[in-house]
Amino acid sequence: MADWKFAHVTDIHIGSTRSYRYNPAWVDNWRTAAQQLRAIRPELLLVGGDLTRDGSLHDYEFDGSRAEIEAAGVQWHAIPGNMDTGNKHTDRQGALNDRDDIACNVTEAQLGVFRERIGDFPWTFVHRDVRFSGCYEIIAGTALPSAQVLDRWLDELATLPHTRWHVMLNHYPLFTESPDEPACDITSPTDYLRWYFAVDPAPRRRLLDAYRRAGVTHVLSGHIHCRRPPRTFDGITYCFGPSTAMPQWADRWADGDASLGFQVFTVRPDALDVEFVPLARVSDRTDGWGPAGHPKPEARHR
């Protein structure tokens, strides 16, 4: 079979001029990525969450994101990210005072808006003998009805015939350093970002056990906005993807690269190769508005 390609974009953060904050540079950057994708012509486009800037607050942002993604001209499949639907759950406030962590917890209603405006999840399908699956991993272990749907889906996934490659699309990485890393303390200023950026140990174990049973070979994630070279633990290769919108955590790892762009995978008879494609041009527009981060309601003024 001839080599063929699929692409992974994540954290594209389109946003809307109707919203209390907006960054036109991020839209410019997505349009550059879309133009590059039209030239590369992958067969599939995996969109790894954070399609919006504030979809969890403004339902209408999804419509703009959908139109922008479709302009890339590639068949696409998406999962939610935290800015689309809400963050990882916590039962206590974290160390950063500029946000209300409990109020940011992902809700069933927000997941429903994503389903309605973008599409259902989790999903799985086979394309040219490669299985592609996508789920919003961060709801695993919560009391949300969607977490029960995820649990049943993970069990069913293990019963499907295994393929040479099985690519799992997630938003949060399962870990920041290694699959056996311990829990992080949300109330610790030095631990907060490590808490924020990855799945906790108990749901991570549940997901990894299910992924292994389902023959997952690659886990693609976003959320951090800092790419790392693929790393393999116990037969599963983890690809931390870059954002197309803006960099984060650039100083975290010696091998980290927060450059903007996306990943293109080439499926060969005996290999699945990944290549980073940097944006051909990074927008220098500065005419956006609104605060960064997870502002409390009183900070969301136009």
Ligand SMILES: [Fe+2]
């Ligand atoms: Fe993001």
